[in-house]
Amino acid sequence: QKEVEQNSGPLSVPEGAIASLNCTYSDRVSQSFFWYRQYSGKSPELIMSIYSNGDKEDGRFTAQLNKASQYVSLLIRDSQPSDSATYLCAGTTGGGADGLTFGKGTHLIIQP
Amino acid sequence: EPEVTQTPSHQVTQMGQEVILRCVPISNHLYFYWYRQILGQKVEFLVSFYNNEISEKSEIFDDQFSVERPDGSNFTLKIRSTKLEDSAMYFCASSEMGGEGNEQFFGPGTRLTVL
DSSP, X not given: OOSEEOOOOOEEEETTSOEXXXXXXXXXXXXXXXXXXXXXXXXXXXXXXXXXXXXXXXXXXXXXXXXXXXXXXXXXXXXXXGGOEEEEEEEEOOSSSOOOEEOOOEEEEEEO | OOOOEEEOSEEEXXXXXXXXXXXXXXTTOOEEXXXXXXXXXXXXXXXEEETTEEEEEOTTOOTTEEEEOOXXXXXXXXXXXXXXXXXXXXXXXXXXOOGXXXXXEEOOOXXXXXX
């Protein structure tokens, strides 16, 4: 089983709607989770981190973690064309200077 | 806002040559990382560095790679004898904490092209 899996998309969402991005993970990367946004040709930009079960909200973004189902998601409310990017899910084992294990990313397109 | 910086932005080299990629992590961060992203593929972890030593490395980080913190601000990745398959974007990242608070911030990357 791949350690972090994402649907590569593209996921097309109308402007103003809610975009829902999903990620599943294996037992090894089961401690801390991060969502990054990556524009084409640019570096990953941290959006959210989540460590415990439940929801975490920051502005238009909500991260959700369900450790029993090994599932983490990112909701983007009031989607804007500038949200169009690839969204990377990453996890760690939680120990020390942990390297991030990334999924392949979901390409999100917000249609004006 | 503090950010990670990397130089050069683009490096072109001949196969078999040595390259050094440079990074200046965020000043109060203690943990440093290198990642690479081959075009069209996912971001892959190479190595992490804490307290002046390698903390963790992936199977990609073989004997041709080395890292160093030569002074109080720079963090470098050396590739001793480059191969065509080393062509990729190399990202440096840093974090203030380890463990659960390990939020890593990425630099803009160095695009390495091996001819």
